[in-house]
Amino acid sequence: MSFFERLGERISDIDSVVSVGLDPDPARLPDSVADADLPRWAFNRRIIDATHEYAACYKPNAAFYEDSDGWRALRETVAYAHGKDVPVLLDAKRGDIGNTARQYASVLDDVDAITINPYLGGDSVQPFLNREDCGVFVLCRTSNPGGADLQDLTLDSGETVYERVATLADAWNTNDNVGLVVGATAPEELEEIREQVPDLPFLVPGVGAQGGDEAAAVEHGLVDGVGLVNSSRGIIFAGEDHADGSDYFAAAGQSAKQLRNALNQHR
Secondary structure (H helix, E strand, C coil): CCHHHHHHHHHHHHCCCEEEEECCCHHHCCHHHHCCCCCHHHHHHHHHHHHHHHCCEEEEEHHHCCCCCHHHHHHHHHHHHHHCCCCEEEEEEECCCHHHHHHHHHHHHCCCEEEECHHHCHHHHHHHHCCCCCEEEEEEECCCHHHHHHHCCECCCCCEHHHHHHHHHHHHHHHCCEEEEECCCCHHHHHHHHHHCCCCCEEECCCCCCCCCHHHHHHHHCECCECEEEECHHHHCCCCCCCCCCCHHHHHHHHHHHHHHHHHCCC
């Protein structure tokens, strides 16, 4: 089965399109949790235990694992998520050429999907696209304010850079394994991109801590019910106000449940 077929089954089974970002940042933890000195894989396991019944997917960001112990922690996290029947999307934003691109794509031996940066063009994304069973989410219109610096520029053709990226991604989707990353913080653009590429599922970040539009994320992010709406900080740090740490992980589960319910009002 393809990634999007598996994702569709997961969404149907648990009635949720929530993607839970796994970005462990010790600086955000209350002292009671930080003092427990949990290794990242153990922290992630606690989050997964609390949230898996609401998680259509987990999305660890590679930046939080790129150190001497990090890749082991990531592999432990992926294995534990898979043990709960939840797919894993690595938010790596890779983009390079030649042997480097092929090496980056080898991480798809371990995870189910990845985010990629299309800035270097078609040959830089091809090694990822060749993995027919894996999902490839192409950065299109990101949720950060600075995304407009480049993505909103108008080309000689009259289209913006992000519109051109959407067109290219649609053309690259010969294996039905391509999606787009389109932020929920610009709902009008999200709607425009959906009209442009009606058949590509979206990964929609920016909901939660960034205040993105939940209704637009669902209305325009899904194709035949398949797509993902991500929250990272809003879920895994939902318990940071629990100074004693007693309800820290329960708060993450409650936050994931609340987001699931809020999104389902628009499905």
